[in-house]
Amino acid sequence: MKVIAISSIGGHWIQLLRLxxxxxxHELVFVSTNESFRSMVPNSKFYAISDGNRSDIKGLLSCVTQIFTIIRIESPDVIVTTGAAPGLIALIIGMLFGCKTIWIDSIANCEKLSLSGKIASKFANRVFTQWEHLKTDNVSFKGNVLK
Known part of the structure; x- marks a missing residue:
């Protein structure tokens, strides 16, 4: 099985690596918004993409194009993300390609799901929170990535 693991920088990336x-x-392909992260996954394929968010529409459009191309080339079975916007974009595009999709909300979101997590909970195959009190019918709790 081929898995694309995608996240933006910071805690999202650290949590993704912990997975x-x-x-x-399984064949694991990493995607993130920082080229220097390639050295953290030396035995895996790695793609660096533009970062984008709701306040940077140009960056977001570039991110969409890059992720679409990566998913088309790699044809993954599963896409897993710890966030943020690039991960959500990958899940949406992956769904269009028939991929299984998994969202793991960041441990930093201890009071409520992130906006991207809320959106992902509407369509992703699996959505996980790292806080038991945030689980719902659409959001599962199985523990946390960081302890």
Whole structure:
């Protein structure tokens, strides 16, 4: 099985890296918004993409184009993300390509789901929170990535 693991920088990326053992035995392709992260995943394919968010429409459009191209080229079975906007974009595009999609909301969102997490909960195959009190019918809690 081929898995695209995508996130933006900072805590999203650290949490995504903590998930690597869950994908042992599968082909893992990493995507993030910082080229220097390539060195953190030396045995995996890596793509650097533009960062984008709701206040940077030009960056967001560039991000959409790049992610579309990566998903078309890689043809993953599963896309997993810890956020933020690039991860949500990947889930939306992946869904159009028939990929299974998994959103893991950041541990930093301890009072409520992130905006992207709320959107993902409407269509992703699986959505996880890292806080038990935030679980709902559409959002599961199975523990946290960072302890």
């Amino acid at each position: 690597r053992p869950a994908f042992a035995g």
